[in-house]
Amino acid sequence: MALDAVINSKNLLDMALERLRKSLAREPLNPRSCIDSPEDWAAAARLALYIAAATKNPYLLKRFADSESKRFLELMRKVPGIQDLRCKIEIARDLGVVAKPAHEVVTGIVVATFGNPVAVRWTSYLRYAPQDPFWAMINRPVVKGWVVVPLEDFERLLEEAYEEQILKTARENELAVGRVAASIDASLVEDLLKKYAHKPLKAPSQPAEGPHPPCMKAILDALKSGDNLPHTARFAIATYLLHRGWDVEQIVDLFRTSPDFNEKITRYQVQHIAGQVGGRKEYAVPSCETMNSWGLCPTNLGCGVKNPVQYGRKVTVKKSN
Structure with a gap:
């Protein structure tokens, strides 16, 4: 279906906006509509992607792609025929x-x-x-x-491949995204931008106990970019920041930049790491050897410390001498 026809169809535009809203909110979609009207479903999904890209907010686009890929996985597991x-x-x-x-x-x-x-x-x-x-x-x-x-x-x-394909489609169709941006009233997505757009990460530029080690700085930089981190990286940065004096709510706010952010789950996990719920065991910061085995040490054990928490003090002492 031609893009102009899709944009000018109030029904498809409404479907696309609803698709975008539900994806960003991680609300379930009825797969029946995909089976009953596959052409309209596909056209609305593509338009929803273009609208997300037209906001020029990378975090919102990544959140949309992450949610759509999870919905794709659910369809693969539930829709008859595709299960084969x-x-x-x-x-x-x-x-x-x-x-x-x-x-x-x-x-x-x-x-x-x-x-x-x-x-x-x-x-x-x-x-x-x-x-x-x-x-x-x-x-x-x-x-x-x-x-x-x-x-x-x-x-x-x-x-993962489907999520990458979504982002690739947005990159490779800049002209279509531009036409959507020029044709659709920006006020239609204003509320979504206010609710889901990436907020700048507020973190001390030079925290107490010296600078962050390269491994933790890399994780923080990835969070600032809105990247989806592996569980090991999330665990490591949570334990490290708790050690540095951050409270649970500050760390939860930090993870709001993750495309798959779920506040309830994130808060419980950070509280668990802090020893506030569950087994009441406070977890230690992973050692440098462990960070390296997880593929999270950018220097390959080149910092000269045994644990990331020692790095800031070492750099501070070295500068004072």
Whole structure:
């Protein structure tokens, strides 16, 4: 359907705005509408993306893409037909993920252990695997360049690929985004921008106990950019900032820049790390060795300390001498 026709259709514009609102609010969509009117569904979804991109707010766009990718994962698991593994492998190919049923690559205990595993080409795996130690390729069976994963992990890779595809579509269609920006009344998304637009991260530029170590500074910079961090990075920065005297609410506010932010879950997790709920155990800041094993040390243990909390004091003492 031509873009002008979509923009000029009040019904499709309303559908697109509702799609955008629900995605940003992480509210569920009725998949029935996708089945009953797939053309209108697709047109409204594309227009919603263009409207998100037209706001020129990277955080809002990333939040939209993150929510849409999670909805895509839910549809893959619930919509009849798409649940079939062969269909998911075809979807993977469209997203640039090279995969095949694992029994075509390996047999025996690996297939039996995972139940219904999928073999993913190692280049696709590295491109879309989340930055988390759980996903390190060394922890996966690799056979002749194919990484064997359980079905649920394969679906997770497709979620990441779908999110990247959404952002790529926005980048590659700047003219269409510009036409949408020029054609649609900005007041229609004013409330959404007020509620979901990225707010600048407020953090001390030169906190007590000296500067942040490179690992924690990199995590903070990623948060400022609105990046989605792996769980290990979120755990590390929470423990570190608690040690530096930040309270739970300050840290919760820090995570508001994450595209997948959920206030209730985030507050509980930070309180758990602080020892305020659950087992009442206050977690220590991960050591430099641990940070490096998690892939979170940009200097490869080159800071000369054993724990990130020692870095600020060391730099301060060195400058005073």
